[in-house]
Amino acid sequence: MDKTCVANVGVVISVRGSVVDIVFEERLPPIHSLLHALQGKIAIEVLAQLDAHRLRGIALTPTQGLARGMLVEDTGGSLQAPVGKGILSRMFDVFGNAIDRQEAPVDIQWRTIHHAPPALARRSTKSEMFETGIKVIDVLLPLERGGKAGLFGGAGVGKTVLLTEMIHNMVSQHAGVSIFCGIGERCREGEELYREMKTAGVLENMVMVFGQMNEPPGARFRVGHTALTMAEYFRDDEHRDVLLLVDNIFRFIQAGMEVSGLMGQMPARLGYQPTMGTELSQLEERIANTDSGAITSIQAVYVPADDFTDPAAVHTFSHLSASIVLSRKRASEGLYPAIDPLQSGSKMATPGVVGKRHYALAQEIRRTLAQYAELRDIIAMLGMEQLSTEDHKVVNRARRLERFLTQPFFTTEQFTGLQGKLVSLSDSLDGCERILRDEFTDYPESMFYMIGTIEEAKEKYKAEAKYQVAENHADSTHEA
Numbered sequence: 001m002d003k004t005c006v007a008n009v010g011v012v013i014s015v016r017g018s019v020v021d022i023v024f025e026e027r028l029p030p031i032h033s034l035l036h037a038l039q040g041k042i043a044i045e046v047l048a049q050l051d052a053h054r055l056r057g058i059a060l061t062p063t064q065g066l067a068r069g070m071l072v073e074d075t076g077g078s079l080q081a082p083v084g085k086g087i088l089s090r091m092f093d094v095f096g097n098a099i100d101r102q103e104a105p106v107d108i109q110w111r112t113i114h115h116a117p118p119a120l121a122r123r124s125t126k127s128e129m130f131e132t133g134i135k136v137i138d139v140l141l142p143l144e145r146g147g148k149a150g151l152f153g154g155a156g157v158g159k160t161v162l163l164t165e166m167i168h169n170m171v172s173q174h175a176g177v178s179i180f181c182g183i184g185e186r187c188r189e190g191e192e193l194y195r196e197m198k199t200a201g202v203l204e205n206m207v208m209v210f211g212q213m214n215e216p217p218g219a220r221f222r223v224g225h226t227a228l229t230m231a232e233y234f235r236d237d238e239h240r241d242v243l244l245l246v247d248n249i250f251r252f253i254q255a256g257m258e259v260s261g262l263m264g265q266m267p268a269r270l271g272y273q274p275t276m277g278t279e280l281s282q283l284e285e286r287i288a289n290t291d292s293g294a295i296t297s298i299q300a301v302y303v304p305a306d307d308f309t310d311p312a313a314v315h316t317f318s319h320l321s322a323s324i325v326l327s328r329k330r331a332s333e334g335l336y337p338a339i340d341p342l343q344s345g346s347k348m349a350t351p352g353v354v355g356k357r358h359y360a361l362a363q364e365i366r367r368t369l370a371q372y373a374e375l376r377d378i379i380a381m382l383g384m385e386q387l388s389t390e391d392h393k394v395v396n397r398a399r400r401l402e403r404f405l406t407q408p409f410f411t412t413e414q415f416t417g418l419q420g421k422l423v424s425l426s427d428s429l430d431g432c433e434r435i436l437r438d439e440f441t442d443y444p445e446s447m448f449y450m451i452g453t454i455e456e457a458k459e460k461y462k463a464e465a466k467y468q469v470a471e472n473h474a475d476s477t478h479e480a
Contacts, residue, residue, distance in 0.1 A: 033076075094222050094223040129143070141324055142346050145296055146296055147320075153326030163247055177231075231295050251302070324344050336407075365432055408450045
């Protein structure tokens with residue numbers, strides 16, 4: 001460290017929760033500088049310069065023990081994150097400290113977490129599809145390589161389960177690196193994820209960064225930037241594709257709101273910070289597809305009170321190339337993954353990107369499901385008997401499609417007892433096409449529930465038929 005930087009010392013003049021005001025007589029540190037107090041136990045990031053000698057910072061650690069008159073040291077730089085091959089299969093906090101109870105990583109460098117997004121000249125303009133192995137996503141909401149997809153939903157509809165399933169599926173078909181960033185989520189989830197990934201044997205190509213909900217807002221606000229700095233290293237230096245999973249982007253906005261409130265800024269609509277759009281853009285614009293590699297991001301977005309007009313959800317929507325909306329109604333019907341295909345959408349679902357056959361099929365599936373949604377009110381009031389023959393067919397197709405688009409997950413095997421399935425895009429399209437052609441009108445709807453490919457429905461049907469024949473034979477023998 002530079003001696004002149006270390007010599008720059010200030011004095012604390014006020015401490016209000018996480019907000020610390022400091023006076024520097026010599027030289028005022030620039031915005032985003034990292035300051036240390038109590039021999040490095042307390043870290044403070046500069047967020048505002050109040051005048052020529054005073055600044056206001058937010059503590060990234062608890063401020064117990066910090067008092068007026070204490071000395072604060074300027075580190076001469078900003079918050080830094082570790083990068084390099086040594087960070088793979090490890091778990092870190094916002095400061096880059098290993099939190100997996102193992103030795104500190106070796107073979108690493110340190111880089112500042114504040115970077116500008118890649119220049120437009122370096123960005124790739126090619127649109128490629130990113131296969132996940134999950135039927136409903138690949139068919140109706142194709143993800144973009146180097147794009148951003150959002151998982152929207154209230155509490156308990158399956159956002160984290162879907163994220164962990166995607167990590168599982170990426171390992172088999174995705175030779176890159178997965179980086180999981182937990183922002184303001186439960187400590188239990190981080191520990192469970194670590195164990196699951198270790199059991200699945202996918203940890204060696206994965207990095208985890210956590211800023212948990214019990215940490216100060218400053219740490220939760222910066223943990224996303226730490227994870228992005230690691231992702232940028234793998235993309236730009238090692239030219240590898242990176243899958244960045246963020247759980248939960250709403251908690252990043254919430255941490256920014258807390259920081260803004262503590263800093264004394266006037267809140268905007270619904271109590272959010274006035275700078276929310278800028279803060280989210282600074283984070284999201286760094287997730288990009290360049291000539292050297294791509295960072296593909298899948299972000300869980302908690303929707304407060306299931307209200308999609310909330311400013312946090314609206315601002316996040318504007319950055320995404322695909323939005324996957326999870327519905328409580330579908331979850332209550334047991335249709336998992338509980339994705340609402342009519343509310344969800346993807347910019348990739350165009351004939352030029354996915355091909356004419358895929359596009360036409362996806363449109364027909366949406367049309368069938370939309371017609372069924374309209375007919376539901378009639379069915380509820382008057383029953384199926386009042387429907388025309390054509391409407392009967394639509395309802396039968398839609399109900400079979402809904403069940404075919406469910407899928408058993410690898411991550412929930414221990415709870416459901418059903419073996420996880422990974423389905424290729426061609427198999428998914430083939431199954432949907434055959435259902436739309438009325439090939440399976442004689443099959444009960446239950447045959448399509450929680451299966452992989454359409455061939456499994458045939459096997460289930462044959463097994464059921466054999467069982468019925470055996471049962472009838474046993475009954476007739478018994479009567480005789």
